[in-house]
Every structure is written in C-alpha cells, then in structure tokens.
Amino acid sequence: MTTDDVHPGRVTQGSVAEWVFDARGRHPNPHTDVVVAAEFRGPSGQVRRIEGFHDGQRFRVRFSPDEAGSWHVRVVSRPHDDGLCLQSAFEVLPGTGGPARVAPGTGWGFTDARGRPRFVLGDTAYHLFGMAHCGADVAGYLRRRREQGFDLVRVRVPVSPFHPPDGHNDWQTRSCWPWGGSPQYPLFDRFDAAWFATVDQVVAEASRIGIGLELVVEGWGTEFPFNARGSFTAEWEDLWLRHLVARYDAWDSVWIWTLMNEYEFYPDGVPRYDRVADLWALRMARRLKQLAPHGKAVAVHNGPAGPPFAERFAVDPGAIDAVMVQSWGSHDAQEGWLATGLETRIAELLDGWQGSALLSEYGYERNPSLPLTFPLHEFCDVEHTRRGAWRGAMSGLGVVHGFDNTWGPFLNLREDQEGVAALVHLARFFREHVAFHRLRPAPGLVAGPRAGEGRSALAMRDSADGTVVVYLPVGGSVRLAGLGAASAAVRRYDPRTGVLSEPWMQRCDLPFGEAVATADDLQDHVLVITPG
Numbered sequence: 001m002t003t004d005d006v007h008p009g010r011v012t013q014g015s016v017a018e019w020v021f022d023a024r025g026r027h028p029n030p031h032t033d034v035v036v037a038a039e040f041r042g043p044s045g046q047v048r049r050i051e052g053f054h055d056g057q058r059f060r061v062r063f064s065p066d067e068a069g070s071w072h073v074r075v076v077s078r079p080h081d082d083g084l085c086l087q088s089a090f091e092v093l094p095g096t097g098g099p100a101r102v103a104p105g106t107g108w109g110f111t112d113a114r115g116r117p118r119f120v121l122g123d124t125a126y127h128l129f130g131m132a133h134c135g136a137d138v139a140g141y142l143r144r145r146r147e148q149g150f151d152l153v154r155v156r157v158p159v160s161p162f163h164p165p166d167g168h169n170d171w172q173t174r175s176c177w178p179w180g181g182s183p184q185y186p187l188f189d190r191f192d193a194a195w196f197a198t199v200d201q202v203v204a205e206a207s208r209i210g211i212g213l214e215l216v217v218e219g220w221g222t223e224f225p226f227n228a229r230g231s232f233t234a235e236w237e238d239l240w241l242r243h244l245v246a247r248y249d250a251w252d253s254v255w256i257w258t259l260m261n262e263y264e265f266y267p268d269g270v271p272r273y274d275r276v277a278d279l280w281a282l283r284m285a286r287r288l289k290q291l292a293p294h295g296k297a298v299a300v301h302n303g304p305a306g307p308p309f310a311e312r313f314a315v316d317p318g319a320i321d322a323v324m325v326q327s328w329g330s331h332d333a334q335e336g337w338l339a340t341g342l343e344t345r346i347a348e349l350l351d352g353w354q355g356s357a358l359l360s361e362y363g364y365e366r367n368p369s370l371p372l373t374f375p376l377h378e379f380c381d382v383e384h385t386r387r388g389a390w391r392g393a394m395s396g397l398g399v400v401h402g403f404d405n406t407w408g409p410f411l412n413l414r415e416d417q418e419g420v421a422a423l424v425h426l427a428r429f430f431r432e433h434v435a436f437h438r439l440r441p442a443p444g445l446v447a448g449p450r451a452g453e454g455r456s457a458l459a460m461r462d463s464a465d466g467t468v469v470v471y472l473p474v475g476g477s478v479r480l481a482g483l484g485a486a487s488a489a490v491r492r493y494d495p496r497t498g499v500l501s502e503p504w505m506q507r508c509d510l511p512f513g514e515a516v517a518t519a520d521d522l523q524d525h526v527l528v529i530t531p532g
Contacts, residue, residue, distance in 0.1 A: 008090055015095065025082075039073070051291065066295075113252075132202050175192075178196065216258045217240075249292040260300070278312045282315070317355075331363045333378075339384050425498035442461040448478070456473075457473075470512065471526050472527070475514060
C-alpha cells in the first residue's frame with residue numbers, strides 16, 4: 001500500500017511511502033533534464049538512497065522503510081529546484097510486510113520477509129501489464145493464482161506484440177509501447193504516462209493480493225530495441241533502468257529484477273552464448289544494485305547452451321543473486337511426456353553455483369484448442385508439465401511454469417489448463433507433507449534398477465531426520481542403499497490427485513514401490529520413506 005499524504009509523516013514498516021513534488025522551475029524534458037535524489041536515514045544509522053521519477057505530471061519518490069522508528073529524509077534536485085527539495089522526518093510503525101528474499105544456503109534459497117524458508121511456485125504471464133492495459137481482468141487472475149498457492153508471476157515490463165514464428169497478440173487493442181514516439185520512431189528519452197499508470201495499478205494490486213512479481217527489465221533480446229544497440233544506446237538503457245527502479249523497487253510485490261529474458265542474446269539478438277553477455281549482465285547487476293536500496297534479488301534467465309553459471313560469473317560472484325533456470329528436457333513426439341534430461345541439465349548449469357535458483361521455464365503447456373504458434377510447444381502437454389515440475393523440485397528448486405492461455409500471444413485469464421492442478425499438488429506436497437527446506441538431492445541412495453534415460457528414480461534425503469523422498473517418473477520400484485535401518489514406514493503420494501496414502505511398514509532390503517510397470521501403466525508416483 002502507499003500513503004495518501006504528499007509528504008507523509010507516519011508510515012508502516014514494509015509499506016510504500018510516497019513523496020510528491022511539483023517543480024517550480026522549467027524542465028522541458030523532466031526525464032532527462034533534472035534528477036531528483038532522496039537520502040533516507042534510519043533509526044539504526046542506516047542510509048538508503050533512491051532516485052525519484054516523473055509520472056507525466058509530477059515528480060514522485062517511493063521508499064519502503066525496513067525498520068520501525070524515526071527516519072529522516074533529504075531530497076535534492078540537480079539542477080536545483082526549490083519545488084523538488086525537502087528535509088523532513090517521519091515515523092515508521094512496526095509491520096510485518098515485505099517481499100520474499102534470496103537466501104543462499106537457507107532452505108532452497110528463498111525466504112519470506114520474516115526469514116522462514118519458502119517453496120516458490122510461479123506462473124508466467126509475460127504480457128500481464130499489456131493485458132491490463134487492454135482491459136483484461138488481471139486482478140481476478142492474480143487473486144485466483146494466489147488462492148491456488150502460487151507465489152510468483154513472471155512479467156515483462158515491455159510488451160512484445162509478436163513472438164516468432166507466428167505468435168501475434170490479437171488481444172492487444174491499444175499501444176503498449178512504454179517509451180515516447182513509436183517502435184518505428186522511438187523517443188527513448190521519455191516514457192508513456194498512460195502505460196506506466198497501468199503498470200503502477202497492477203504492481204499495487206499484486207501487493208494488495210499478496211503475490212510476487214518477477215519484473216523482466218528487458219524482454220526478449222531478439223526484438224527491438226534490445227537487438228539494436230545503435231538506437232537503444234547505453235545512455236537510454238540506463239535511463240530505462242533508473243526509471244523502473246525508482247518507480248517499482250519499493251513495492252513488496254516486486255521480488256526479483258531479471259535483467260533480460262535469455263540474456264545471452266545481448267547485444268544483437270543472435271541466439272548463441274557469448275562472453276560479452278556475461279559481462280553485460282554483471283555490469284547491469286551492479287548498476288541496478290547501486291540504484292535499488294531495498295535488497296531485491298537481481299537475476300538472469302538463460303537461453304542458449306553455455307557453461308555453468310558459477311563459471312560465467314566467477315569474476316564477480318556477488319553481482320547476480322539468482323538464476324532463473326531454463327531447461328526443457330525432452331519435448332519431442334516420443335519423449336515430450338517424460339521431460340527427459342531436465343534434471344541433468346539443471347545440475348550442469350548449477351554446478352558450483354553459490355547463489356539462489358528457480359526452475360523458471362521448461363516449455364509452456366500447450367492448449368490443443370488454440371493454434372500452434374510456437375512449434376516447440378507442440379508436445380509440451382500436462383505429462384510434460386507434471387514430470388518437468390517434479391524433476392525441478394527433486395533438484396532442490398522451486399518451480400515456475402507457463403501455459404498457452406496466458407504466457408504470451410493468447411489471452412485467457414479465466415480458464416486454467418490441466419497442468420495447473422498438477423503444480424498445486426506439487427507445491428502442497430513439499431509445503432505440507434515434508435520438511436522441504438531440509439531435503440537435498442541424494443542420487444547415491446538409488447541402488448537400482450537403473451532404467452533408461454528419463455525413467456530412473458530420483459531421490460532426496462532430509463538432512464535432519466533421514467526421511468527419503470523418491471520420485472518414480474514411470475512408476476515401478478526402486479532399491480535404496482544406505483538407509484541405515486532394517487525397516488521403514490512408507491507412504492505413497494499421487495502427483496496427479498494430491499492424495500497421500502496411509503503408511504505401511506516395509507523391510508529396507510526389499511524394493512520400494514510396485515511391480516515393474518507395463519507399457520500401458522507408466523504412471524509416475526512419489527514415495528515418502530521414513531527409516532526406523
């Protein structure tokens with residue numbers, strides 16, 4: 001929430017306080033001709049700095065204090081303008097609000113505002129702001145996702161009206177160009193006031209609902225202007241970044257700043273890994289952290305094949321807080337239902353990585369009633385959704401997925417595809433039936449039988465009580481080694497229905513699970529095994 005006063009005197013910890021200013025001098029272009037800078041001093045002596053922004057009519061400074069007590073604020077402008085300067089004090093009342101945080105080494109790398117481990121479940125609606133701008137019921141969609149147990153939605157700040165090879169946004173009824181001018185005649189030195197007013201409304205609504213947003217600063221690197229650095233120069237890129245941070249960093253609904261979708265496309269939109277993209281990401285991450293005082297995660301999202309993230313960012317390991325891992329696994333006609341190899345690629349990418357991570361993309365679920373505008377999604381069905389999600393979670397990652405109805409070219413915010421329920425069952429299992437934050441991948445427990453690629457069991461072990469979780473992607477049974485007990489209590493979880501069975505006792509030297517599955521009964525299931 002925000003305060004209603006022009007210069008607030010009392011705010012709640014974790015909420016958004018806003019100071020509003022009217023310039024007295026003349027500034028022909030308020031986005032480039034004047035800088036408004038605020039410095040906040042907290043009760044423990046901490047200093048936070050953030051710039052203001054111009055909303056098309058007035059200048060605003062937004063800040064979210066992280067400690068109760070007396071704060072002081074000093075606002076100055078360059079060049080000096082009496083209307084854009086302030087020295088004042090305000091009181092912050094205790095509160096519990098705040099965004100999720102990256103916390104490498106704690107649980108699965110994310111905590112809530114109070115420091116408790118959080119299993120993250122997310123959806124993708126890249127064009128959520130554009131959908132709202134064109135009149136769609138975005139608030140209803142966000143409320144439903146939150147009620148279903150989703151924490152996060154991936155959203156691009158700029159909207160693309162087209163995704164190759166044939167994905168036109170037919171729902172787009174008004175311009176979603178966020179700058180001045182047009183894509184054919186861009187004016188990068190100014191921002192569209194109506195567009196950003198819509199973004200403001202959605203970000204505020206997400207805060208009221210209690211759902212997080214991953215804001216993708218630069219959409220797809222394949223498209224204009226991000227593939228045209230001769231036009232979208234470093235100066236205009238920096239102005240864009242400054243505006244976004246000033247406007248949205250204070251909101252508790254903003255969890256993650258992702259620099260670019262498939263950042264390896266920098267600088268020219270060509271899909272290949274190039275070292276220059278790593279250096280760009282490190283530079284942008286440090287600049288964003290210099291501008292943003294609220295400690296939000298700075299992330300990258302990968303695309304083309306490349307080396308492990310730890311190797312990519314070794315020269316500045318603290319710059320990138322999280323990686324939004326893209327790894328599809330198999331998605332062809334024969335093996336798409338299995339998502340084979342997904343967890344292997346995750347392990348390769350995260351080898352040596354000390355930051356946080358989420359599985360953020362593994363092929364969006366196809367809606368067969370809609371035209372196939374992106375052929376790579378043809379065999380990404382509900383089976384791919386469910387198995388891919390479990391492969392990601394069994395790798396120790398929260399899961400973000402996406403659906404034809406909402407990820408981009410199509411707009412159907414009212415109806416859920418079949419895979420939504422599978423994701424809900426996944427999240428409930430890890431949140432309610434096991435201590436997920438203590439589970440770690442334990443491939444050494446699996447003694448056999450070793451099935452073909454994509455068909456072998458995956459195991460995790462609780463670091464405290466020794467509970468073992470086994471995912472069998474095609475059913476059947478598994479032998480486990482090193483349980484340290486003669487017998488164990490076993491429960492079976494159905495990932496399609498969310499039903500957890502009553503426990504039964506079993507000897508640990510016998511296979512866990514069922515008889516070898518037949519070709520007609522390759523149903524995945526989960527075992528929860530408690531030795532002793």
